Amino acid sequence: xxxxxxxxxxxxxxxxxxxxxxxxxxxxxxxxxxxxxxxxxxxxxxxxxxxxxxxxxxxxxxxxxxxxxxxxxxxxxxxxxxxxxxxxxxxxxxxxxxxxxxxxxxxxxxxxxxxxxxxxxxxxxxxxxxxxxxxxxxxxxxxxxxxxxxxxxxxxxxxxxxxxxxxxxxxxxxxxxxxxxxxxxxxxxxxxxxxxxxxxxxxxxxxxxxxxxxxxxxxxxxxxxxxxxxxxxxxxxxxxxx
Amino acid sequence: xxxxxxxxxxxxxxxxxxxxxxxxxxxxxxxxxxxxxxxxxxxxxxxxxxxxxxxxxxxxxxxxxxxxxxxxxxxxxxxxxxxxxxxxxxxxxxxxxxxxxxxxxxxxxxxxxxxxxxxxxxxxxxxxxxxxxxxxxxxxxxxxxxxxxxxxxxxxxxxxxxxxxxxxxxxxxxxxxxxxxxxxxxxxxxxxxxxxxxxxxxxxxxxxxxxxxxxxxxxxxxxxxxxxxxxxxxxxxxxxxx
DNA sequence: CGGGTGACTCGAACGTTGGTCTAGTGGAGG
DNA sequence: CCTCCACTAGACCAACGTTCGAGTCACCCG
Numbered sequence: 001x002x003x004x005x006x007x008x009x010x011x012x013x014x015x016x017x018x019x020x021x022x023x024x025x026x027x028x029x030x031x032x033x034x035x036x037x038x039x040x041x042x043x044x045x046x047x048x049x050x051x052x053x054x055x056x057x058x059x060x061x062x063x064x065x066x067x068x069x070x071x072x073x074x075x076x077x078x079x080x081x082x083x084x085x086x087x088x089x090x091x092x093x094x095x096x097x098x099x100x101x102x103x104x105x106x107x108x109x110x111x112x113x114x115x116x117x118x119x120x121x122x123x124x125x126x127x128x129x130x131x132x133x134x135x136x137x138x139x140x141x142x143x144x145x146x147x148x149x150x151x152x153x154x155x156x157x158x159x160x161x162x163x164x165x166x167x168x169x170x171x172x173x174x175x176x177x178x179x180x181x182x183x184x185x186x187x188x189x190x191x192x193x194x195x196x197x198x199x200x201x202x203x204x205x206x207x208x209x210x211x212x213x214x215x216x217x218x219x220x221x222x223x224x225x226x227x228x229x230x231x232x233x234x235x236x237x238x239x240x241x242x
Numbered sequence: 243x244x245x246x247x248x249x250x251x252x253x254x255x256x257x258x259x260x261x262x263x264x265x266x267x268x269x270x271x272x273x274x275x276x277x278x279x280x281x282x283x284x285x286x287x288x289x290x291x292x293x294x295x296x297x298x299x300x301x302x303x304x305x306x307x308x309x310x311x312x313x314x315x316x317x318x319x320x321x322x323x324x325x326x327x328x329x330x331x332x333x334x335x336x337x338x339x340x341x342x343x344x345x346x347x348x349x350x351x352x353x354x355x356x357x358x359x360x361x362x363x364x365x366x367x368x369x370x371x372x373x374x375x376x377x378x379x380x381x382x383x384x385x386x387x388x389x390x391x392x393x394x395x396x397x398x399x400x401x402x403x404x405x406x407x408x409x410x411x412x413x414x415x416x417x418x419x420x421x422x423x424x425x426x427x428x429x430x431x432x433x434x435x436x437x438x439x440x441x442x443x444x445x446x447x448x449x450x451x452x453x454x455x456x457x458x459x460x461x462x463x464x465x466x467x468x469x470x471x472x473x474x475x476x477x478x479x480x481x482x483x484x
Numbered sequence: 485c486g487g488g489t490g491a492c493t494c495g496a497a498c499g500t501t502g503g504t505c506t507a508g509t510g511g512a513g514g
Numbered sequence: 515c516c517t518c519c520a521c522t523a524g525a526c527c528a529a530c531g532t533t534c535g536a537g538t539c540a541c542c543c544g
Contacts (some may be wrong), residue, residue, distance in 0.1 A: 038492080062531065072494040074532080079492095083531065131373075136427055138438060138458055142448075148457060149449040156451060163462055164469070165455055171417070171470035174424055178416030185378055196380060206384075207391040209398060213407055216380055220405055227406070228413035231477025238476065239469075280520075304503065314522045316504075321520095325503065486544090493538075501530080509522070514515100 039071055041079045041089070048090040052128045060087070084137070092141025094126045100150050108157040109233055112172070115151055116229055119176050127184035130177055159240035168236050175228055183221040193217035281313055283321045283331070290332040294370045302329070326379065334383025336368045342392050350399040351475055354414070357393055358471055361418050369426035372419055401482035410478050417470055425463040435459040 047068050052060055062083055066073040080086055098118050105111045123130045132139075148169075155168050188196065196216045204211040289310050294302055304325055308315040322328055340360050347353045365372045374381075390411075397410050430438065438458045446453040 061529085063529090074495080074534095075493050077532070138428055138430065140438065140441065140458075145442075145445070145449050145452055148452045152451040152455060152457065162455075163465060166457065166461055167466040167469040169455075169457060170421070170424060170461065170466045171473065174417060174420030174470070175413070177424075178420035179412070182412060182416055182419075186380055188380065196382065199382065200387075203387070207387050209394040210387055210390045213394060213404075213411075216382075219408055219412065223405060224409040224412045227409040227481075228416070228474070231413065231481075232470070232473050234480065235473025235476050239473075303501085305501090316523080317521050319504070487542105488544105489540105489542080491538105491540090494536085496534090496536105498533080499530100502528085503526105505526080506524095507522100508524105510520095512517100512519085514517085 039069060039075060039079060043069065044076060044079055044086065045089045045093050048086050049093055049126065052090060053126055057128045057131065062086075087135070088137060088141065091129055091132060091139065092143045094122050094129055095141065095143035095147055097125075098122060100147065104154070104157070108154040109237070111154040112151065112158075112233065113229065115147065115154070116172060116176055119147065120180055120225060123176065123180035124184065127180070130181035130184055132177075155236075158236065160236065164239065168232075171232055172229075175225075175232060179221070179225045179228065183219075183225075186216065186219070188217065281311060281317060281321060285311065286318060286321055286328065287331045287335050290328050291335055291368065294332060295368055299370045299373065304328075330379060330383065333371055333374055333381065334385045336364050336371055337383065337385035337389055339367075340364060342389065346396070346399070350396040351479070353396040354393065354400075354475065355471065357389065357396070358414060358418055361389065362422055362467060365418065365422035366426065369422070372423035372426055374419075397478075400478065402478065406481060410474075413474055414471075417467075417474060421463070421467045421470065425461075425467075428458065428461070430459065 044065070048060065048065055051065055051068055055064075060083075062076055063073040065086070066076055069076075076086075080089075098121070100118070101111070101114060105114075151172065152165065152169055155165055160168055193216065197214050200207065200211045200214065200216070286307070290302065290307055293307055293310055297306075302325075304318055305315040307328070308318055311318075318328070322331075340363070342360070343353070343356060347356075393414065394407065394411055397407055402410055435458065439456050442449065442453045442456065442458070
């Protein structure tokens with residue numbers, strides 16, 4: 001914002017408090033809370049999320065990220081210890097985008113359905129986040145923990161405890177993460193889908209069932225997700241009755 | 243093997259047909275089918291799997307891989323077009339390690355349980371493979387397709403078709419892949435588990451349920467997997483009856 | 485007013501590494 | 515003698531996360 005300031009200020013870099021050397025007050029950005037804020041951890045994370053959304057994990061580079069913030073690459077290291085920190089923060093940030101319902105539904109199952117769908121939407125908005133099971137770091141950010149708290153307390157209200165609670169938690173976790181990761185990574189172009197289908201058709205004799213139900217294209221991800229979720233929830237309910 | 247040959251042959255690199263310059267027949271490895279085989283696609287893939295098992299995805303390098311095969315790095319490109327090819331082949335190879343039952347069980351559900359457990363074992367043996375939902379390439383190797391054929395034909399015998407078949411296929415796929423990826427990536431050291439638990443305990447007020455059921459350590463992965471699988475299968479059976 | 489302090493930023497550089505291309509080697513078979 | 519298979523060294527070139535030391539500026543204390 002206000003890039004004109006920089007033009008006027010000559011070689012001055014466009015940053016929050018830049019242009020302070022200029023004599024004219026009106027061209028100078030006041031220190032307090034106006035104008036473009038200086039580099040903060042929040043701004044870095046926000047930019048990281050945007051960068052990841054647009055270009056994916058591979059393209060997340062400290063230099064690249066700094067460039068987007070119009071800052072020097074090494075400046076980031078004042079606000080953040082390492083690149084992994086940035087990713088951890090970015091992951092947690094997307095759990096903070098959507099707030100969970102304040103009130104708990106009467107039937108805990110409804111809460112779980114809401115949570116799962118909201119979670120899925122968040123993951124589909126940020127496909128790179130669904131690949132994080134590949135990362136070695138457990139999810140422990142505050143926003144994610146809030147989601148986990150919501151989920152586990154709903155499961156407890158549904159009557160689960162101990163190992164069964166853990167099993168249900170992870171089953172749901174895997175379903176959301178797996179379904180979104182699969183969907184995101186299998187978004188084939190029309191051309192790719194055609195080629196794949198062609199290939200499968202040519203092997204019809206070896207894999208008749210797979211070739212008939214084109215398992216790669218023609219997937220209705222929404223209903224696949226919902227159906228799978230219902231299966232899990234039905235099973236959980238049945239378990240608590242026995 | 244036979245590294246002595248190389249010593250005798252001087253600066254000659256140790257390879258299948260190396261040492262052919264030496265006059266003595268007995269020191270020379272015959273061309274045909276004896277001795278260390280020349281570089282083949284199979285040998286490359288085999289070495290890639292071993293390398294991935296031992297050192298993980300990050301360490302899979304063309305140079306590294308070639309070194310393990312005692313070959314020049316660029317030689318690989320004669321047998322394989324690109325590094326992605328190597329990975330694709332390696333992934334498919336691990337589905338070829340274990341053969342599926344020839345006979346079909348009376349109850350298709352039993353077949354599915356066997357398949358899921360065998361699949362899971364393969365993934366746990368080769369944890370890097372569970373991270374492949376992150377990759378952009380659909381699984382289409384012959385061995386994997388055979389597994390899919392087995393799975394989908396069992397599901398059809400169970401009475402599923404069309405969208406429901408697809409939904410069930412992907413739900414099971416996600417469960418196996420998700421559960422193994424989670425388990426592999428959340429293998430925390432005792433120290434890490436302690437620190438995580440400590441951290442959660444310190445936030446007990448904010449996340450009481452999560453802190454009480456330590457959701458990070460103390461996970462019984464085996465039963466979590468089995469329970470989740472049962473849930474899905476129960477649901478599938480219930481669906482086909484309605 | 486002026487010297488210092490500490491928050492904040494930056495450029496340069498380090499050291500490592502990656503996949504892949506080009507041009508070529510040498511031996512075996514025809 | 516020639517061709518082709520199998521293989522290779524070397525180079526290209528681009529990138530990465532991070533450290534280091536130096537700088538800049540607003541502000542505080544005396």
